[in-house]
Amino acid sequence: DGGITQSPKYLFRKEGQNVTLSCEQNLNHDAMYWYRQDPGQGLRLIYYSQIVNDFQKGDIAEGYSVSREKKESFPLTVTSAQKNPTAFYLCASSPDRDYGYTFGSGTRLTVV
């Protein structure tokens, strides 16, 4: 079955370390998105990519980086510059702006 796979489900990181969250889709979707969710807050857009080798900053891109070398993959790196990285991260994809979205199951990142 087609879908989005995020890994790992839980991730612990020491302060000062970079960490990369994986997002893979086999839906042949062009657009992919990364969102961050904090307790009591709505999801916020970090980065998005509408096509391979192209990506755009979202509302809270500072301290994060992404790449889109393959259509299927959109990894997110949380760098040491991100001041408050502990959060729940969700990846999503969409075939087109006018269609619905498919979400992954998320990665919960905790900085220790």
Added chain:
Amino acid sequence: KNEVEQSPQNLTAQEGEFITINCSYSVGISALHWLQQHPGGGIVSLFMLSSGKKKHGRLIATINIQEKHSSLHITASHPRDSAVYICAVRTGGGADGLTFGKGTHLIIQP
């Protein structure tokens, strides 16, 4: 101020009750989404609306573009409906991605 407001924030009801969750937004939109987030965190897309009404099983979603308001209804609610329901809008123009409400935490008691 969040551009998408949901009410109520929390709702506890008895099995079988008719449930209504509301969403109001302040900007022009091209589409509105209703999403369901399970306790593990995964999100399922329930509806995408740009006008009128959609129905899927016991779920009904309506939208009034003029009033900038949408409702999600659950008929004959069941404990398995317990989840966080999230309203999200896609604005027009060059923006991409969605703007999300904070969610409504629904608990259906047997």
